[in-house]
Amino acid sequence: MAETKRRVAVVDYGMCNLFSVQRACEHVGLASFVTSDPAAVRTADAAILPGVGAFGEGMRNMVQRGLDDALRDLVARGRPLLGICLGMQMILSQSEEFGDHRGLDLVPGRVVKFALSPGDPGRIRVPQIGWNRLVAPAGYPGCWADTPLQGVADGEYMYFVHSFYAVPRDPGVVLSRTTYSGIEYCSSFRKDRIYATQFHPEKSGPAGIMIYRNFKSFCDE
Numbered sequence: 001m002a003e004t005k006r007r008v009a010v011v012d013y014g015m016c017n018l019f020s021v022q023r024a025c026e027h028v029g030l031a032s033f034v035t036s037d038p039a040a041v042r043t044a045d046a047a048i049l050p051g052v053g054a055f056g057e058g059m060r061n062m063v064q065r066g067l068d069d070a071l072r073d074l075v076a077r078g079r080p081l082l083g084i085c086l087g088m089q090m091i092l093s094q095s096e097e098f099g100d101h102r103g104l105d106l107v108p109g110r111v112v113k114f115a116l117s118p119g120d121p122g123r124i125r126v127p128q129i130g131w132n133r134l135v136a137p138a139g140y141p142g143c144w145a146d147t148p149l150q151g152v153a154d155g156e157y158m159y160f161v162h163s164f165y166a167v168p169r170d171p172g173v174v175l176s177r178t179t180y181s182g183i184e185y186c187s188s189f190r191k192d193r194i195y196a197t198q199f200h201p202e203k204s205g206p207a208g209i210m211i212y213r214n215f216k217s218f219c220d221e
Contacts, residue, residue: 005031006219009044011071012036013061015053015086017200024202028213038070046079046219047071051086052161055095055111058086059103068104075106080193080218082148088189088196089166097164107191109168114183124181126163132199133157134176134187147175148195148214149188156207158187158199165198193218 008030010021018034025032025048032048033040041047049071051058062068075081083091095101095111103111114124136144136154144150160178165185168174178187178198188197195215201208 005029006045006216008032008219009041009047009074010034011041011047011049011067011087013051013058013065013067015058015061016050017052017202018050020200020202021048021050021084024209024212027209028216030212030216030219036065036067038066041067041070042073044074044079046081046215047074048082048084048215049087049090050084051090053086055086055089055097055103055164056099056101058090059101062090062104071104072106075194078193080195080215081106082215083194083196084202085162085198085200088198089164091194091196092166092168095164106194107168107173107189107196108170109166111164111166113164114181124183127161128163128180129161130159131157132160132178132180132187134178134199137171137174137177139172140175144175147190148197148211148218149175150214151210152207158197158201158204158208160187160199162198166196 012034089111090103091106092103092109093105173189173191174186175188201211
C-alpha cells in the first residue's frame with residue numbers, strides 16, 4: 001500500500017522564497033503546495049510560513065488575504081507550523097521594525113533590531129548575511145532530541161539574512177542561540193507544535209535539510 005503523504009501548505013503572502021522551500025520539501029518527501037487561499041491553509045495537515053522583507057508589510061499582506069486567521073485556526077487544530085526568517089518573527093506578538101506592528105501572537109514575544117547598549121561607540125553592520133553557528137542553551141545539552149534540530153551538531157553553521165531578531169517572552173521555548181557582533185539572540189524556538197528558525201534551513205546544506213526531514217516526521221505523527 002502506498003504511503004499517504006501529509007499535505008503541507010507553503011503560505012504565499014507575496015514575500016516568500018517559495019522555490020527553495022518547495023525544493024527542500026520535495027527532497028525530504030513532503031507533499032507541499034503553495035497557496036494564498038485561507039481555506040487551503042485551514043484544511044492542510046501542516047503549514048510552512050517562509051518570508052523575507054519587512055514585518056509590517058508581511059503582516060498587512062497576511063491580513064488582507066485572511067491568512068492570519070487561517071494560520072491561527074490551523075494551530076488551534078494542533079497541526080504543525082514551521083516559520084522561517086520573517087515567518088519566524090511574525091509568529092510572535094509584535095515587532096519594532098519601522099514602527100510598532102502586531103504579529104500573529106501565536107508565541108508571546110517581540111522582534112527587536114540588532115543594537116548595542118546606549119553609549120557604546122561601536123556599530124553593528126546589518127543585515128547579518130552569511131553563515132553563523134547554532135549553540136544549544138542549557139535545556140538542550142547538544143542533542144536537541146525530539147525537536148526540529150534533532151541530529152544537528154551543537155555549533156553547526158546555518159545561513160542567515162536578517163537585521164532584526166526574535167525575543168520570546170518564555171526563554172524555555174528557545175532551542176538555539178546565535179551570537180552576532182557580540183549580541184546573543186534566539187535563532188530557533190519551539191512551542192507545542194509551532195517551530196521556527198531565524199536562519200534559512202533550505203539554504204543551509206545537509207544540516208538544514210535535516211530540519212525539513214525532522215519537520216516531516218512531526219507532520220507524520
